[in-house]
Amino acid sequence: AGSVRIWDGSRxxxxxxxxxxxxxxxxxxxxxxxxxxxxxxxxTVYLWDIGRPRKPxxxxxxxxxxxxxxxxxxxxxxxxxxxxxxGRLLAVGLGDGSVLVLGVxxxxxxELTRLREGHDDSVATxxxxxxxxxxxxxxxxxxxxxxxDGAILLWDLKRSVGGDASVDPRKILANDLLTExxxxxxxxxxxxxxxxxxxxxxxxxxxxxxxxxxxxxxxxTGHTIPLQN
Numbered sequence: 001a002g003s004v005r006i007w008d009g010s011r012x013x014x015x016x017x018x019x020x021x022x023x024x025x026x027x028x029x030x031x032x033x034x035x036x037x038x039x040x041x042x043x044t045v046y047l048w049d050i051g052r053p054r055k056p057x058x059x060x061x062x063x064x065x066x067x068x069x070x071x072x073x074x075x076x077x078x079x080x081x082x083x084x085x086x087g088r089l090l091a092v093g094l095g096d097g098s099v100l101v102l103g104v105x106x107x108x109x110x111e112l113t114r115l116r117e118g119h120d121d122s123v124a125t126x127x128x129x130x131x132x133x134x135x136x137x138x139x140x141x142x143x144x145x146x147x148x149d150g151a152i153l154l155w156d157l158k159r160s161v162g163g164d165a166s167v168d169p170r171k172i173l174a175n176d177l178l179t180e181x182x183x184x185x186x187x188x189x190x191x192x193x194x195x196x197x198x199x200x201x202x203x204x205x206x207x208x209x210x211x212x213x214x215x216x217x218x219x220x221t222g223h224t225i226p227l228q229n
Contacts, residue, residue, distance in 0.1 A: 002023045006050055015050065027080050028081065029090075034050055035047065041078075047060075047108075062092070074097070077095035079093045085130060092126075098123070121148040146200035150199060152211065154173075156188060169191060172227055177225075199215055
């Protein structure tokens with residue numbers, strides 16, 4: 001309980017923070033060959049150097065958010081994690097229905113933004129879909145989240161979070177999908193939603209304009225996202 005175990009073919013490494021209370025580690029995701037993020041039911045995100053597993057590089061305690069009714073009723077347990085392709089951003093799906101986006105500064109996790117008013121229940125899975133973008137750009141601005149509420153949401157993290165090298169999703173997604181953009185808006189915003197109707201368990205982007213979602217049924221569903229011609 002409360003640990004991540006890594007088998008590299010020759011030895012087993014255990015990453016386990018020292019905590020006063022027991023908890024469950026629910027998810028993890030590699031940032032690179034030697035760094036990994038994990039999170040659990042203690043509402044904390046950990047950054048690890050797997051070459052030095054005795055203690056995490058940093059631990060970020062997710063603050064409780066009282067911005068809405070769902071946030072008040074449900075603690076922000078960490079349900080899912082996903083690094084962007086550049087490794088700059090870590091998206092964190094929380095039990096209160098919000099999505100936290102963290103950055104890394106000098107081996108410390110820092111909050112960049114928190115996406116609210118999207119899901120009505122916990123965020124089960126996340127990914128940064130690249131939609132077949134060229135190698136000179138990155139997909140740090142476009143984030144997809146899927147929840148136990150049966151909704152898939154796509155967000156524009158804007159240049160303020162995604163960075164100057166990231167692609168503006170409004171320039172590649174079909175215009176009839178998008179919510180109206182507020183002139184001069186610099187904060188991250190919801191682009192559109194997909195009614196999936198089932199509780200999502202896992203979601204992945206394959207380098208094309210299709211999101212594949214595994215849910216509580218026996219099926220894997222592919223959602224094709226229309227792009228501009």
